[in-house]
Amino acid sequence: MAAIGVVLAAGCGGTPPQPAAPPDPPAAPYEVSAPVSAAVNAIKEAPAVRAALAAIANDEPRAIADQIAINQIPAPPFKEDQRGADYLRRLTETGLEDVHRDKEGNVYGVRRGTGGGPTMFVSAHLDTVFPEGTDVTVTQQDGKLYGPGIADDARGLTAVLVIARALRDAGVQTKGDIVLGATVGEEGLGNLRGVKAFFAENPGIDGFVTIEPGEPEHVAYEGTGSRRYEIAFAGPGGHSFGDFGRPSAIHAMGRAITKISEIRPPATPRTTFTVGTVAGGTSVNSIAGAAKMQVDMRSNDPGELTKLEAQLLPMATAGAQEENARWNAAAEGGVTVQTTLIGDRPAGTQDRNSPIVQAAFAAPAALGLNPALQPASSTDANVPLNLGIPAVMLGGGGKAGNTHSSTDKEWFDPTDAHLGPQNAMLVALSMVGLAGETPVEPLLPNR
Numbered sequence: 373m374a375a376i377g378v379v380l381a382a383g384c385g386g387t388p389p390q391p392a393a394p395p396d397p398p399a400a401p402y403e404v405s406a407p408v409s410a411a412v413n414a415i416k417e418a419p420a421v422r423a424a425l426a427a428i429a430n431d432e433p434r435a436i437a438d439q440i441a442i443n444q445i446p447a448p449p450f451k452e453d454q455r456g457a458d459y460l461r462r463l464t465e466t467g468l469e470d471v472h473r474d475k476e477g478n479v480y481g482v483r484r485g486t487g488g489g490p491t492m493f494v495s496a497h498l499d500t501v502f503p504e505g506t507d508v509t510v511t512q513q514d515g516k517l518y519g520p521g522i523a524d525d526a527r528g529l530t531a532v533l534v535i536a537r538a539l540r541d542a543g544v545q546t547k548g549d550i551v552l553g554a555t556v557g558e559e560g561l562g563n564l565r566g567v568k569a570f571f572a573e574n575p576g577i578d579g580f581v582t583i584e585p586g587e588p589e590h591v592a593y594e595g596t597g598s599r600r601y602e603i604a605f606a607g608p609g610g611h612s613f614g615d616f617g618r619p620s621a622i623h624a625m626g627r628a629i630t631k632i633s634e635i636r637p638p639a640t641p642r643t644t645f646t647v648g649t650v651a652g653g654t655s656v657n658s659i660a661g662a663a664k665m666q667v668d669m670r671s672n673d674p675g676e677l678t679k680l681e682a683q684l685l686p687m688a689t690a691g692a693q694e695e696n697a698r699w700n701a702a703a704e705g706g707v708t709v710q711t712t713l714i715g716d717r718p719a720g721t722q723d724r725n726s727p728i729v730q731a732a733f734a735a736p737a738a739l740g741l742n743p744a745l746q747p748a749s750s751t752d753a754n755v756p757l758n759l760g761i762p763a764v765m766l767g768g769g770g771k772a773g774n775t776h777s778s779t780d781k782e783w784f785d786p787t788d789a790h791l792g793p794q795n796a797m798l799v800a801l802s803m804v805g806l807a808g809e810t811p812v813e814p815l816l817p818n819r
């Protein structure tokens with residue numbers, strides 16, 4: 373799974389590279405049903421779509437120029453405004469209707485269908501993981517592009533533009549509407565705030581594609597949810613010798629960690645936890661008056677995540693109570709616990725044979741690629757999946773590496789990158805259906 377590890381790292385969403393993360397790949401080989409296969413192939417062969425596919429291939433030099441220009445506008449977490457304003461201009465130029473920036477900072481517009489079909493949202497994310505002041509200049513060497521964010525997600529943002537232009541230039545008529553755009557707050561402590569706001573504002577969306585760095589044949593259809601807490605322990609503190617007999621914040625936290633480390637979550641659905649960081653104490657000869665830890669919990673199943681959290685959080689309080697009891701300290705003068713939620717990404721899954729997953733498998737096959745289902749990831753797709761809305765994460769094309777890295781330069785190899793937007797466009801079209809001279813019914817049901 374080494375190659376996939378690279379792609380997963382690129383899948384971002386605050387997910388650091390996880391080379392050893394054992395995925396739970398589907399056991400049975402994946403089969404696309406005959407109706408889905410027929411629909412995707414009919415769409416691919418429709419004259420207007422053939423023209424759009426060709427337009428995407430021809431647009432590649434301009435796409436790479438866009439990708440570089442977009443990347444060179446910094447978009448640190450919570451500071452996507454400048455890139456958002458530029459992207460709004462770019463989206464407007466593609467001829468979409470009602471291009472606007474919402475209150476949260478998401479930028480999107482709509483391409484109307486002939487009516488009666490479902491509505492798809494195809495997007496990428498504006499933000500990067502890189503803090504303000506990071507040099508986001510793009511350099512080129514041996515045919516590759518180098519720069520923080522050049523793949524994640526400057527490639528996705530570019531793919532969305534390329535699709536919008538191709539649909540316009542080829543005059544593709546769809547039955548349902550396609551909303552195209554970009555979200556804020558996908559990475560890290562952004563906690564998917566953009567996509568959360570989007571779906572709160574737009575309850576009529578029936579399906580979702582997020583484009584992330586990676587190869588187009590890789591299909592992720594499950595979202596790993598996470599809940600992260602900072603748990604702070606506060607006590608009276610004191611001198612290690614003179615005040616011996618007082619409860620210690622560090623000892624209390626140690627008791628809590630001992631309990632937490634014994635939790636045994638299910639292997640399937642994959643559910644995990646870790647105490648990721650600890651800090652505290654004043655000096656070696658002090659009874660600690662303060663200590664804190666950060667805890668990460670993840671699951672592909674929302675119910676299991678809730679269960680894990682309900683089991684883990686009381687262990688912090690129990691650790692403090694035990695510590696206070698050990699020293700006969702009253703609760704008021706003893707160690708107390710404060711818990712702060714610092715990360716919240718909803719989990720979500722769907723039937724792997726749902727139409728959108730089927731289409732996401734059929735489209736790369738139609739383009740001559742070898743599709744493969746991927747382990748769950750943590751991206752904008754988590755939010756619709758959690759809401760029960762069909763969603764997939766698709767690769768934007770080309771190859772990528774060192775995403776999220778602060779030490780090694782993120783790179784993007786544009787070889788055959790046009791396959792990314794071609795593939796995502798085919799998936800979106802199969803969802804909303806074709807109108808015009810060669811109609812194809814939408815595969816995506818209206819909700």
Ligand SMILES: [Zn+2]
Binds near residue numbers: 497525585
């Ligand atoms: Zn990303």
